[in-house]
Amino acid sequence: MCEALGRAVREVCGALDNDPTRMVDIVRGVQQKMGCVNEEAIDAIAHWTGAQRVEVASVVDFYSFFSREKQGKVVIRLCDDIIDRFSGFAAVREAFESELGITLGQTTPDGLITLDRTPCIGMCDQAPAALINDVPVTHLSTDKARRIVRELRTHGDPKKLVKRVGDGNNAHPLIHSMVENNVRLEGPVIFTPERRGEAITKALAMTPAEVIRAIKTSRLRGRGGAGFPVGMKWEFARAARGERKLIFCNADEGEPGTFKDRVILTERADRVFAGMTIAAYAVGAREGIMYLRGEYAYLLAFLEAVLERRRKDGLLGHNIMGRHGFDFDVRIQLGAGSYVCGEETSLLSSCEGRPGEPKTRPPFPVQKGYLGCPSVVNNVETLACVTKILEEGAASFAAYGTQASSGTKLLSISGDCMRPGIYEVPMGIALREVLDLCGADEPSAVQIGGPSGRMVVAPDDFDRTICFDDLATGGAVMVFGPERDLLDVVAAFMDFFVEESCGYCTPCRVGNVLLRERLEVIRQGRGEPSDLKYLEELGAMIKATSRCGLGQMSPNPITTTLKSFRSIYEARVSPGAHGFRRSFDLEEAVAQAERIAGHESVHRQEVTHE
Amino acid sequence: MSEVILPTSEVIFTLDGVTVTAQSGQTVMEAAEAVGIYIPRLCHKEGLEPYGSCRVCTVTVNGRPASACTTPVADGIAVESESDQIRAWRRTVIEMLFVEGNHFCMFCEKSGNCELQALGYRMGIVAPRLPYLWPKRPVDASHPDVLIDHNRCILCARCVRTSRDVDGKQAFAFVGRGSRRHLAVNPGSRLCDTKLDVTDAAVDACPVGAILRKRRGFETPIGRRLYDHVPIGTGVEQPVELTIREGSPS
Ligand SMILES: Cc1cc2nc3c(=O)[nH]c(=O)nc-3n(C[C@H](O)[C@H](O)[C@H](O)COP(=O)(O)O)c2cc1C
Ligand code: SF4
Ligand code: SF4
Numbered sequence: 135m136c137e138a139l140g141r142a143v144r145e146v147c148g149a150l151d152n153d154p155t156r157m158v159d160i161v162r163g164v165q166q167k168m169g170c171v172n173e174e175a176i177d178a179i180a181h182w183t184g185a186q187r188v189e190v191a192s193v194v195d196f197y198s199f200f201s202r203e204k205q206g207k208v209v210i211r212l213c214d215d216i217i218d219r220f221s222g223f224a225a226v227r228e229a230f231e232s233e234l235g236i237t238l239g240q241t242t243p244d245g246l247i248t249l250d251r252t253p254c255i256g257m258c259d260q261a262p263a264a265l266i267n268d269v270p271v272t273h274l275s276t277d278k279a280r281r282i283v284r285e286l287r288t289h290g291d292p293k294k295l296v297k298r299v300g301d302g303n304n305a306h307p308l309i310h311s312m313v314e315n316n317v318r319l320e321g322p323v324i325f326t327p328e329r330r331g332e333a334i335t336k337a338l339a340m341t342p343a344e345v346i347r348a349i350k351t352s353r354l355r356g357r358g359g360a361g362f363p364v365g366m367k368w369e370f371a372r373a374a375r376g377e378r379k380l381i382f383c384n385a386d387e388g389e390p391g392t393f394k395d396r397v398i399l400t401e402r403a404d405r406v407f408a409g410m411t412i413a414a415y416a417v418g419a420r421e422g423i424m425y426l427r428g429e430y431a432y433l434l435a436f437l438e439a440v441l442e443r444r445r446k447d448g449l450l451g452h453n454i455m456g457r458h459g460f461d462f463d464v465r466i467q468l469g470a471g472s473y474v475c476g477e478e479t480s481l482l483s484s485c486e487g488r489p490g491e492p493k494t495r496p497p498f499p500v501q502k503g504y505l506g507c508p509s510v511v512n513n514v515e516t517l518a519c520v521t522k523i524l525e526e527g528a529a530s531f532a533a534y535g536t537q538a539s540s541g542t543k544l545l546s547i548s549g550d551c552m553r554p555g556i557y558e559v560p561m562g563i564a565l566r567e568v569l570d571l572c573g574a575d576e577p578s579a580v581q582i583g584g585p586s587g588r589m590v591v592a593p594d595d596f597d598r599t600i601c602f603d604d605l606a607t608g609g610a611v612m613v614f615g616p617e618r619d620l621l622d623v624v625a626a627f628m629d630f631f632v633e634e635s636c637g638y639c640t641p642c643r644v645g646n647v648l649l650r651e652r653l654e655v656i657r658q659g660r661g662e663p664s665d666l667k668y669l670e671e672l673g674a675m676i677k678a679t680s681r682c683g684l685g686q687m688s689p690n691p692i693t694t695t696l697k698s699f700r701s702i703y704e705a706r707v708s709p710g711a712h713g714f715r716r717s718f719d720l721e722e723a724v725a726q727a728e729r730i731a732g733h734e735s736v737h738r739q740e741v742t743h744e
Numbered sequence: 745m746s747e748v749i750l751p752t753s754e755v756i757f758t759l760d761g762v763t764v765t766a767q768s769g770q771t772v773m774e775a776a777e778a779v780g781i782y783i784p785r786l787c788h789k790e791g792l793e794p795y796g797s798c799r800v801c802t803v804t805v806n807g808r809p810a811s812a813c814t815t816p817v818a819d820g821i822a823v824e825s826e827s828d829q830i831r832a833w834r835r836t837v838i839e840m841l842f843v844e845g846n847h848f849c850m851f852c853e854k855s856g857n858c859e860l861q862a863l864g865y866r867m868g869i870v871a872p873r874l875p876y877l878w879p880k881r882p883v884d885a886s887h888p889d890v891l892i893d894h895n896r897c898i899l900c901a902r903c904v905r906t907s908r909d910v911d912g913k914q915a916f917a918f919v920g921r922g923s924r925r926h927l928a929v930n931p932g933s934r935l936c937d938t939k940l941d942v943t944d945a946a947v948d949a950c951p952v953g954a955i956l957r958k959r960r961g962f963e964t965p966i967g968r969r970l971y972d973h974v975p976i977g978t979g980v981e982q983p984v985e986l987t988i989r990e991g992s993p994s
């Protein structure tokens with residue numbers, strides 16, 4: 135084995151106590167040091183951690199930020215989600231390609247720069263965007279792309295690309311990023327100035343059961359998308375048997391079009407950690423893990439510093455706020471490029487150092503989660519709301535919003551509007567009002583809740599409201615103007631699900647490939663009316679039979695547009711003549727057969743010889 | 745969602761309208777099987793930890809789809825298994841598995857003993873309505889006594905679980921995400937690098953013709969194989985039919 139590799143692996147493993155449950159961090163460390171995790175590295179990691187070789191390999195191959203092939207010292211990942219595609223992705227990509235002299239997926243011959251693509255990196259309000267190693271670069275143009283390459287060639291340091299820092303804590307030395315918060319509307323819950331320690335003090339003045347009761351009274355429901363009542367979840371976890379219980383903060387924010395958790399973490403991280411601490415007190419947990427998506431690694435040092443300050447201030451660690459026996463601490467687990475890891479049981483698998491595959495339910499995480507221990511998983515925004523509820527009281531929180539959907543909601547708005555960014559609005563607000571706020575002058579369609587959500591139609595749906603009972607959303611609102619081809623949107627979303635399916639269950643693994651294939655046939659104008667029924671039936675089957683939420687939502691881009699935008703499909707399909715399928719391409723079929731057979735078909739020889 | 749840990753007790757639920765008595769802790773599939781009702785399955789095999797990947801055993805529990813092999817019974821639940829809708833779902837799952845790999849039954853040694861093929865027959869599939877995906881997949885014939893033809897692997901993890909939990913070897917696992925997910929061997933990269941032995945239970949765990957013993961081809965002639973004359977599931981259905989009690993949903 136190459137000596138440098140051996141040393142690197144030993145160091146990385148050693149720094150994490152050779153602990154196989156830290157496999158994602160170990161592989162990340164080796165990837166960073168060596169530019170790849172090859173066969174030799176896999177063997178060495180298995181040796182030091184005592185894991186099976188294939189267990190290491192499965193982690194390397196699951197997460198898109200890891201690679202077996204050597205990557206450049208600098209990896210440029212262009213966000214190629216639909217918002218970026220509609221705001222100049224193709225030109226930016228070309229500029230990078232021509233300036234680098236390579237195409238997407240390749241590395242420059244000097245081994246310096248790899249050019250790659252990735253799904254949404256949570257910068258949709260400042261698209262086109264890219265990640266250069268950990269550094270987000272935003273508002274890309276062709277000029278900017280060329281300049282970036284030239285600079286990287288001289289200094290090779292992505293951090294030096296940041297000339298002007300963004301607003302708020304983006305300018306903090308530990309973040310030092312060009313990212314902008316774009317908070318356009320501050321509401322009464324998330325963004326009010328925080329009073330450090332107050333929420334925890336108030337919680338400690340109550341019994342854990344009283345804290346849970348307060349959360350129930352507030353009627354707070356999960357902000358990560360599913361809307362599960364938070365008080366009930368905590369109660370189950372409190373009742374569950376087990377010495378060791380854990381609180382997880384879901385900061386994976388992988389749903390394309392969602393970026394509100396990034397802004398909360400940048401501006402109000404204390405609120406989130408306080409929420410975790412309150413949850414720990416209520417549930418009886420001593421450990422917390424924040425699962426931070428790999429795309430937000432640029433926030434890691436800052437968040438670690440916030441944790442460290444909280445420890446110093448007695449808000450974390452032993453005997454929190456002087457309460458004897460109340461111990462709680464948080465570590466941050468970085469993800470590595472996988473959307474399904476936002477699904478709560480995949481998140482737990484990932485924290486255990488394994489591929490992000492969902493777990494079988496039941497048992498539910500509150501019964502048996504991380505390493506079999508009762509685990510509460512809550513979204514970033516949910517936990518920030520918890521802190522506010524303790525500060526101001528359940529009643530004042532419940533006064534916002536509606537009966538079934540109390541409080542406010544952060545929306546991340548992107549696409550064809552004047553003022554993309556973050557809006558804190560009361561639950562139950564009409565979509566029309568949201569569109570007015572963000573200056574969407576001419577929306578013809580709005581995607582609510584990202585690819586997993588639904589496409590709503592103008593103007594029929596615009597009086598509907600944002601809340602759990604009507605247009606539920608984890609926060610994503612993508613606006614599309616009349617010039618957009620919605621089938622482009624649908625196709626991009628289906629590409630996303632095909633790429634992000636974990637592959638565990640049949641319907642999601644195979645079905646999404648089939649949906650995408652038929653959609654492509656229709657997009658190329660070779661579809662038939664019966665294809666629409668095929669898509670509907672296949673979509674319904676995948677939704678019904680898939681194992682986790684990813685598969686259960688993945689046909690939504692197709693099934694929701696087939697309902698509300700059927701005409702865009704109908705315009706592209708027509709019946710085949712003489713009972714032949716229009717998608718059948720005789721030339722291509724013969725060519726394919728020839729490739730398999732390894733020689734020209736007799737038929738073709740005859741034709742050419744004639 | 746709340747956890748009830750009780751000693752095993754009797755649980756009564758309905759399965760397609762028939763009242764079934766089961767033991768708490770049983771899965772819907774086990775409880776059905778105990779009263780002679782077969783729920784189709786591929787990734788589940790008796791004695792192995794339920795895995796829930798193939799989704800062939802999909803039923804509805806109080807109207808919500810769930811996999812019968814992983815769902816525990818509960819008092820008063822109404823399970824549906826043989827509705828037209830559910831049959832159509834299962835049929836599509838089987839078709840998906842056929843088109844995802846390369847299954848040429850006419851020259852597969854497993855033909856007649858293959859659970860995928862047998863389910864295809866049971867469900868009346870003559871040819872898939874889904875387009876074939878024709879993946880390129882390798883064959884690993886490195887091992888002296890056993891071969892893996894990845895073209896036929898349906899990713900059921902029966903070999904994975906059997907090798908790990910029965911043979912104690914962990915000779916198999918999956919790597920890759922989404923449609924790139926595939927079976928890998930452990931350690932090393934070829935089957936001959938593993939500790940797999942031809943007598944291992946894992947070799948017999950495969951429901952299809954992906955893991956085969958060498959030099960045993962056509963030992964049992966076609967026509968005398970498991971599913972040549974009786975559909976898959978018959979073994980479950982016949983002997984215990986009398987224990988089904990007719991009744992109305994409670
Ligand atoms: C495919 C998939 C991806 C998800 N991604 C996220 C995510 O990035 N962030 C999040 O908070 N919840 C996500 N969820 C929802 C979580 O599973 C879970 O419901 C949530 O974290 C619970 O927290 P809450 O109740 O506070 O919302 C995802 C769910 C699915 C099915
Ligand atoms: S639905 Fe199935 S394949 Fe898709 S991500 Fe969930 S478990 Fe994996
Ligand atoms: S080799 Fe056979 S047993 Fe193993 S996963 Fe593939 S189909 Fe299942």
Ligand code: FES
Nearest residue numbers: 215254255257258
């Ligand atoms: S960052 Fe590009 S779409 Fe979200």
Ligand code: FES
Nearest residue numbers: 787796798799813
């Ligand atoms: S047998 Fe239940 S999912 Fe495969």
